[in-house]
Amino acid sequence: MVPLEPWQKVYIRLTGNQTGYKDIDPIHATVGCSGCHGGIDEVVALSQSLEHRTNAMEIAHTDLIHDPSENPESTCGVCHPVHSANSQFSMHTSLWGEKYKVAMRAFGSESLDIHPDIQAKFSNECASCHTTCGQCHVSRPNSVHGGFINRHKFQRIPDIKNNCVACHGSRIGVDFFGYNDGEGLIGNLPDVHLTKGQNCLTCHTENFHGDGTEEANPPLSRYAVNGIPSCSDFGCHGDISSSNIYHVNHWPGNSNDRDLSCFVCHSQKYNNCNSCHTAGEWKENYQAVIGESNVNTGNGNYREFPEFRIAFNPAYETPGGWSPSLELHSNSKWVLVRHSPVVRDTYEPWNSGLSDLPNFNSIETWEYTSPHNIRLWTDRTDTTGTQNCFDNCHTGGMNLPGNGNKYFLWDTFVDSVSTSIDPSLNEIIVNSHITADGHVTP
Amino acid sequence: MKLKNYLLKSLFIFFLIIIYNNCEKIPAVQNEKPLSLIFTCENCHTNELVLKQLAKVEEPTASGGG
Numbered sequence: 113m114v115p116l117e118p119w120q121k122v123y124i125r126l127t128g129n130q131t132g133y134k135d136i137d138p139i140h141a142t143v144g145c146s147g148c149h150g151g152i153d154e155v156v157a158l159s160q161s162l163e164h165r166t167n168a169m170e171i172a173h174t175d176l177i178h179d180p181s182e183n184p185e186s187t188c189g190v191c192h193p194v195h196s197a198n199s200q201f202s203m204h205t206s207l208w209g210e211k212y213k214v215a216m217r218a219f220g221s222e223s224l225d226i227h228p229d230i231q232a233k234f235s236n237e238c239a240s241c242h243t244t245c246g247q248c249h250v251s252r253p254n255s256v257h258g259g260f261i262n263r264h265k266f267q268r269i270p271d272i273k274n275n276c277v278a279c280h281g282s283r284i285g286v287d288f289f290g291y292n293d294g295e296g297l298i299g300n301l302p303d304v305h306l307t308k309g310q311n312c313l314t315c316h317t318e319n320f321h322g323d324g325t326e327e328a329n330p331p332l333s334r335y336a337v338n339g340i341p342s343c344s345d346f347g348c349h350g351d352i353s354s355s356n357i358y359h360v361n362h363w364p365g366n367s368n369d370r371d372l373s374c375f376v377c378h379s380q381k382y383n384n385c386n387s388c389h390t391a392g393e394w395k396e397n398y399q400a401v402i403g404e405s406n407v408n409t410g411n412g413n414y415r416e417f418p419e420f421r422i423a424f425n426p427a428y429e430t431p432g433g434w435s436p437s438l439e440l441h442s443n444s445k446w447v448l449v450r451h452s453p454v455v456r457d458t459y460e461p462w463n464s465g466l467s468d469l470p471n472f473n474s475i476e477t478w479e480y481t482s483p484h485n486i487r488l489w490t491d492r493t494d495t496t497g498t499q500n501c502f503d504n505c506h507t508g509g510m511n512l513p514g515n516g517n518k519y520f521l522w523d524t525f526v527d528s529v530s531t532s533i534d535p536s537l538n539e540i541i542v543n544s545h546i547t548a549d550g551h552v553t554p
Numbered sequence: 555m556k557l558k559n560y561l562l563k564s565l566f567i568f569f570l571i572i573i574y575n576n577c578e579k580i581p582a583v584q585n586e587k588p589l590s591l592i593f594t595c596e597n598c599h600t601n602e603l604v605l606k607q608l609a610k611v612e613e614p615t616a617s618g619g620g
Contacts, residue, residue, distance in 0.1 A: 119605035124596070132596050145595035155593040162607060168593040169608050 113256045113278055121251075121259030137265045148180040148187050181245035188245045195321045199245065201330070202322030203337050207242040212332040213475055214238070217454065220471040222332065233462045243279070248320075253278050269313065276312045282416065283450070286383045287485040297418045300380045303485050315341040335441065335480070343374050358493070365443035373425070373444035375482055377492045381420040382483040386533050388453030420491075423449040423478060423521040423546040441480070449521055449546065450481035451529065455537065473542040477530075478521055492519075520548035 124133055134141035146153045157168035180187040189196030199205050214234060215224045224231040240254055247253040248270040251260055256278045261271050270276060277285040289295070290302035301307075305314065318339030331337045343349045353363040362372040425447040441447065454477060459466040492504050505519075523540050526547060530539035544550065598604050 117609070119602070119609035122599055122609075123602060123605050124599045125602075126600050132600070149595075151595070153594060157591045157593060160591065165593070165604075166608060169598065172593050172595070172598075 113252075113273075113281065115257040116252070116259035121257075123260070124263045133264065136263050140266050149177050150174075150180075151176045179244050179246050179251075181247075181250075184245055192245075194324075196245070198319075198322040198324045198326075200322075201326040202320065203326070203331055203334060204243050204248075204320055205322075206326065206330065207239050208326070208330045209333045210234075210238055210242075212330075213452075213454075214459070216474045217469040217471050218459070218466055220474055227464075229464050230459075230462070230466070233459075233464060237462075248275050255279050272311045272313075282385065283383050284484050287380075287483045290485065297381060297383060300485055301487055304487050315345065317341065317345075335482075364441075369445060371428075371443060371445040372422075373441060373447045373482075375448045375486075376422055376444075376446055378486050378488065378490055379420070379448060379483040380485040380487060380490055381418045382448075382450060382481070382485060384417050384419045384451040385453035386417070386451055386455070386529070388455075388458060419451070420519060421449050421478065421521040421525070422446050422519050423543075423548065424551045425480065426476070426546055427480075445551075448481050448483060449476075449478040450483070452477050452479050455533065476543045476546055477539050478526065478543050478546065520552070521546065523547050523549045 124136065126132070126135070130136060132141070133145075144153070145151070152172050152174055155168045155172045158164040184192075184196040184199065203209065211224055211234060212222055214230070215221050215226075218224075218230060219226060224234055243253055247258075249266050249268070250264060251258045252274050261267060261274050277288070286296050287300075288303045288306055290300045290306075291298050292302075318337055318341070323338055325338065334340070352359060353366070354360050358377065360366075361368070362370050362377070364371045364373060423446070425441065425444050427442045428445045429442055456468050456472050459469070495504060498504065521543070523544065526539050526543050530537040540547075598608070
């Protein structure tokens, strides 16, 4: 997403007969600018010269609070106490899943609290875009350098492109919008839910502000957030477990050892990342990643690459499974996995003794995923021109995953990806419990 | 016939007025507002010209992030 020009970010455009901000958002205007942002309400410049006006501006901005909602209790919370109190512990603000994984890979612990230095660096960098009231309801988030969405009018419902996808862009955004004008994965179509006029909030009805339970029971994964959507919510996709032969044979929970998650058949290829590194005080000095690659070519040190890989679900019939955070989806033996951008020296720039994550092997690097690029017809389900219904997936015979080399996560494939990044990485160890080698015969 | 023409013209003007009232008005030409020596938040932040001049000096208000 292209950042706005500096002046655009803070411009409140008046239209028609509007004379001030009170005509745009009369409720919030009663608080007054300095009521939230501090600074000095009125300053007189000595003359019209640029120098004097610049001085006046700097005086007006004395002790300016750019984002008052960083301390919501004294700002938003005055009128919105419940949302404000709960949101401090919500997934969006606390970033529980990321924090859990950093803690596990660094210390083998579920909490970063045992290491205040790492906790502080996590807060300064990783948590800098996760998030404040204002970054969803007023401005674009920090990750795209801010800027008013609609003239500082508070939006009850965040904007999909300017808010949701501004943060969830490299994977969810790339998935959801398909290939368009050089953006996205070549060959991918937009998610069918988008083409039907739906958006993020159509399905994601969970309480983004948190429901008040997170402080006591932090969700250690996005998949553990209360109210996370499923395909059958709202009756959208009810009981279709026997609506066709593929569903009969592969519906999750059929306990026939062939249970597939919906995504295995109905997702398109998706973006994967590798070798991301922290950059220190990201919050203040965010820049494009040097060597960042094009997703369709996958070159460069920091790599993005399209893939589609089926792996054994570590939570299959054992909620929690290998990953304690993975509590749900235990009825699908086979799920899709996406490479997480982590490598052993991801946090080395923090200079905190994490140059080689001691517990790197505690969580797989190919992680459970739910690509947001659903289509009815995909490379698996579209049998047009094939001899029979098995040609796409069972070319080696009915009981063998003949297209295994194409779709399954084999040890050899894991090794080829990790070796291409760093020959010493050896990601087979950390992923061997989910690769197809131990669960099917090639 | 004459009455019919008047009626048609009246209807036409009536709809023009309705359309005009429902259209977003042309933005006020902030650039041409006289520059004031008094700096209030709204004086500057609703004035495109002033922001363009001063934003070159002032860094973006939003900090960076991931």
